[in-house]
Structures are given as C-alpha cells and as structure tokens.
Amino acid sequence: MKFRDMSTEERLRMLLSEGHLDEQDTGLLAQSPGLPTDVASNMIENQIGTFPVPLGLAQHFIIDGKPTIVPLAVEEPSVIAAASNAAKRCYETGGFTTSVKRCGLTGQVVFNGTLDQPEQFLKEHREAVEVVAQTAHPSLVAHGGGLRNIEVLTYRECNFIEFRLTIDPAEAMGANVVNTICEAVGHYLCEQAPSLKLLMAILSNNAPLQSAHARAVFPFTQLSTAQMDGAQVAERMILASTFAEISQQRAATQNKGIMNGVDALILATGNDTRNIAAAAYSVLNPEHRTWTNWTVSENCLIGDIDIPMPLGAIGGAISTLPMAQLVMKLLGNPSASQLMGIAASVGLASNMAALFAIVTDGIQKGHMNLQLRSLAIMAGATGEQQIEQVANLLRQNVKHASLDIAKKAVSQIKRGSLDV
Numbered sequence: 001m002k003f004r005d006m007s008t009e010e011r012l013r014m015l016l017s018e019g020h021l022d023e024q025d026t027g028l029l030a031q032s033p034g035l036p037t038d039v040a041s042n043m044i045e046n047q048i049g050t051f052p053v054p055l056g057l058a059q060h061f062i063i064d065g066k067p068t069i070v071p072l073a074v075e076e077p078s079v080i081a082a083a084s085n086a087a088k089r090c091y092e093t094g095g096f097t098t099s100v101k102r103c104g105l106t107g108q109v110v111f112n113g114t115l116d117q118p119e120q121f122l123k124e125h126r127e128a129v130e131v132v133a134q135t136a137h138p139s140l141v142a143h144g145g146g147l148r149n150i151e152v153l154t155y156r157e158c159n160f161i162e163f164r165l166t167i168d169p170a171e172a173m174g175a176n177v178v179n180t181i182c183e184a185v186g187h188y189l190c191e192q193a194p195s196l197k198l199l200m201a202i203l204s205n206n207a208p209l210q211s212a213h214a215r216a217v218f219p220f221t222q223l224s225t226a227q228m229d230g231a232q233v234a235e236r237m238i239l240a241s242t243f244a245e246i247s248q249q250r251a252a253t254q255n256k257g258i259m260n261g262v263d264a265l266i267l268a269t270g271n272d273t274r275n276i277a278a279a280a281y282s283v284l285n286p287e288h289r290t291w292t293n294w295t296v297s298e299n300c301l302i303g304d305i306d307i308p309m310p311l312g313a314i315g316g317a318i319s320t321l322p323m324a325q326l327v328m329k330l331l332g333n334p335s336a337s338q339l340m341g342i343a344a345s346v347g348l349a350s351n352m353a354a355l356f357a358i359v360t361d362g363i364q365k366g367h368m369n370l371q372l373r374s375l376a377i378m379a380g381a382t383g384e385q386q387i388e389q390v391a392n393l394l395r396q397n398v399k400h401a402s403l404d405i406a407k408k409a410v411s412q413i414k415r416g417s418l419d420v
C-alpha cells in the first residue's frame with residue numbers, strides 16, 4: 001500500500017516497524033492534543049501527528065476603544081511579554097486606533113500570445129466575464145463579495161497578455177475563491193480568442209488593497225528608564241527606526257520583530273502565515289524597507305504601521321481547526337476587517353517593545369531572561385522547580401549562559417551536588 005493511502009495509525013505502525021521511531025515516539029504522535037486525527041488527516045497529506053506550539057495571551061491591549069485579549073501561538077520566549085509590555089505603555093492614551101482597507105484581492109489570468117486590440121476585446125467581453133465570475137462562485141456574491149474590476153495589461157515585448165481581476169473575498173481570505181473564478185474566466189477567454197494560450201489563472205499574493213493601519217501614542221512618561229528620560233528614549237527609538245529605512249540588514253531584523261506578533265496571531269487564528277508574509281514583504285523596497293513609522297508630538301512618541309494583511313475570518317483552516325475557533329472566540333469573534341486591525345496593532349506593539357529594549361538596556365536583558373527557561377528545558381531540566389533552578393543559575397551570569405553550562409547544572413542537580 002502507498003504511504004498516501006494509509007491511515008494515520010498505519011503510517012505510525014510502519015514508522016515503528018521500519019525502525020524510524022520507537023514506541024515512545026509513536027505514542028507522542030498519536031496523542032495529537034487539541035486536534036482530532038480525523039480532522040488533521042483530512043487537512044494535509046501523509047499526516048502522522050500534530051505539531052503543537054504554545055498558545056499564550058498578550059495583555060493590556062485596547063483596540064479601537066475595546067479591551068482585547070490577544071491570543072498568540074508562538075515558540076519564541078519574550079514575544080508575548082514584549083507585545084503586552086508595549087500595549088501597557090499606551091494603555092492610558094487609549095491603546096491602538098486602526099483603519100482598514102479591504103478592497104479586494106488580485107487574480108492574474110495570463111496568456112501567452114497577442115491581441116490586436118486588447119482594450120476593445122475586454123470591452124466586448126466584460127459583461128460576459130462578469131457573469132462567468134459570478135457563476136463560478138455564486139455564494140461569494142451572496143456573502144457580499146465578487147468581481148469588482150477587470151483590466152487588461154499587455155507585455156508586448158515578451159508576448160504576454162494579462163487580465164487582472166480584482167475580487168472582493170467578503171469575509172474569507174479568498175485564495176481558493178479567487179483561483180476558482182480566475183480559472184473559469186481564463187477558460188472562457190480562451191474560447192473567445194483562440195489565438196491566446198492560457199498560461200496561468202492564479203491569485204496574486206501581492207495584496208496592497210487588503211491592508212491595515214494602526215496607530216498608538218506612548219507618553220514620554222511611559223518611556224523613561226533609570227538612565228534616560230522619555231524624550232531621550234523616544235528620540236533614540238526614532239533613530240533606530242530611521243536606521244532601518246537606510247540599512248537593509250537592520251530592516252530585516254526590525255521586520256522580523258514586527259512579524260513576531262503578527263505571525264503568532266495569524267497562526268493562532270488558523271490563517272495562512274505564508275500568505276501574510278508574502279503580502280507584507282512584497283510592498284517593501286529600497287525606498288520603503290519597513291512597515292512602521294515613529295514620530296514625536298506633544299510629549300509623546302507616536303507609532304504608525306501600514307501593512308498588507310489579506311486575512312480572513314472564515315473559511316480554510318480558520319473554520320476547520322477547533323483551536324482557531326477558540327482563538328476567534330477569545331478575540332470576540334472579529335470580522336475580517338477587525339482582525340486585520342488587531343494584527344496590525346500587535347505588529348506595532350512588537351516593534352515598539354523591541355525598539356524600546358534595543359535602545360535602552362539592550363535586547364538580551366529582557367529576552368534572555370525569558371529565554372533561559374527554554375535553555376534549561378533544552379538542557380534536560382524537568383519540573384517547575386528544576387527549570388527555575390537552572391534558569392536562576394544561568395541568570396547569575398547571563399552574558400555567558402549557554403547550553404553547556406545549563407547541561408552541567410542539570411546533571412549536578414540530578415546528582416544532588418548543586419544547590420542554587
């Protein structure tokens with residue numbers, strides 16, 4: 001029997017019998033916490049288990065005047081603490097204010113060939129294309145979405161013609177919906193112009209029309225440290241962000257920091273993380289290397305983020321994963337537009353906390369402090385008391401904390417020769 005045709009149980013038995021895994025391993029895989037095997041095995045191919053990551057709650061968020069619990073699914077320590085930390089520092093000024101543009105996704109129907117008068121061709125077939133699009137996915141129109149625009153682009157020098165569709169996915173992320181419509185339109189146009197060869201009919205993950213803006217105001221009083229007053233910290237944070245605009249190396253790190261929160265929220269809601277990353281990074285260029293902007297006004301630091309966020313509140317894994325449904329419930333069952341605003345706010349918060357840390361105490365103080373517990377577990381520490389014992393030991397000389405030192409501490413504790 002082919003691997004693809006086996007049940008999950010049969011695949012585990014095979015891995016066991018061929019010696020790839022032992023019984024403890026297959027027992028771990030069979031547990032599949034939070035996601036029944038019959039759901040998981042129908043979501044992906046060749047499924048053997050699930051891969052849980054921790055789910056936590058970022059606190060102190062007020063978004064558009066509403067206190068919001070923000071569930072984040074993430075494997076990295078300090079991401080949730082950082083987002084909460086930033087949200088707390090703008091709590092008294094009302095938290096995050098968002099605005100969202102949700103005007104449609106782009107579908108590309110691309111042909112190899114030429115047309116003498118492409119504009120005229122489109123004009124003659126526009127109405128029929130609209131009917132084809134609607135018939136391809138009638139329920140989308142019922143949900144308030146559907147085809148919004150068609151334009152034709154010619155690439156004469158390379159012999160391509162593209163019919164570019166703008167499709168409103170209503171509350172869905174919309175990839176399947178858009179692909180279905182594009183393919184139907186592609187086949188229809190082929191029939192109308194036999195000189196054209198359909199090359200592809202596919203969603204574009206460049207989604208400038210599905211983007212979110214968030215703003216937060218951080219009073220200088222919330223930024224001061226033992227060494228610097230709030231105005232100085234704000235100035236240094238702006239400088240750090242300015243440096244990201246001129247240094248590709250720094251921008252990559254700043255953007256990773258923004259994605260810490262965004263990606264964790266996207267994952268937790270069952271949205272497609274690759275889609276959001278592709279859309280977000282596709283708008284960056286040497287003139288615009290990051291999504292945030294920091295300014296100062298009236299004794300406050302003001303943060304803005306503008307980021308493509310083509311996500312959905314329904315469909316795909318959002319509706320299939322029980323955990324994603326639970327997360328949506330914790331978020332107050334937001335609409336797709338509201339979720340876009342929440343994601344942008346978390347991205348802005350993640351950036352704020354990271355900038356604040358790196359221009360004041362440095363990232364290692366806060367981040368490593370939390371990372372040490374992971375290091376202790378990696379070194380083999382078990383149980384709350386042992387993990388904290390090892391983390392404490394590493395904390396005493398945080399600059400030299402390493403897996404080796406952690407392992408030595410664990411073995412000493414296990415032998416009873418270390419008392420921290």
Ligand SMILES: CC(C)(COP(=O)([O-])OP(=O)([O-])OC[C@H]1O[C@@H](n2cnc3c(N)ncnc32)[C@H](O)[C@@H]1OP(=O)([O-])[O-])[C@@H](O)C(=O)NCCC(=O)NCCSC(=O)C[C@@](C)(O)CC(=O)[O-]
Nearest residue numbers: 059078079081082084085253254257353354355357366367
């Ligand atoms: C780590 C902190 C938050 C400590 O910061 P702190 O000032 O010591 O925190 P605090 O103890 O004063 O607490 C402030 C709030 O933070 C939260 N908080 C604080 N600690 C915890 C915790 N243990 N568990 C849960 N929540 C925590 C919590 O909400 C708390 O308020 P409270 O609820 O207590 O009233 C701070 O140093 C920080 O924000 N650092 C930034 C960490 C960061 O950005 N991590 C991401 C990983 S690094 C990275 O990926 C890329 C990066 C950073 O390089 C990107 C870039 O360079 O731009």
Ligand SMILES: NC(=O)C1=CN([C@@H]2O[C@H](COP(=O)(O)OP(=O)(O)OC[C@H]3O[C@@H](n4cnc5c(N)ncnc54)[C@H](OP(=O)(O)O)[C@@H]3O)[C@@H](O)[C@H]2O)C=CC1
Nearest residue numbers: 139143169170171172173174175176177272275315316317
């Ligand atoms: N390039 C990319 O990024 C690609 C991504 N994907 C994947 O596609 C999936 C997302 O596609 P998507 O089309 O959103 O998901 P679905 O295929 O699940 O489609 C969404 C469905 O939700 C139903 N629905 C119910 N209520 C609403 C509403 N209010 N608004 C809109 N739809 C509603 C509709 O079906 P009904 O008829 O029942 O009402 C609709 O067809 C993700 O899993 C993604 O990973 C796939 C291909 C490419």
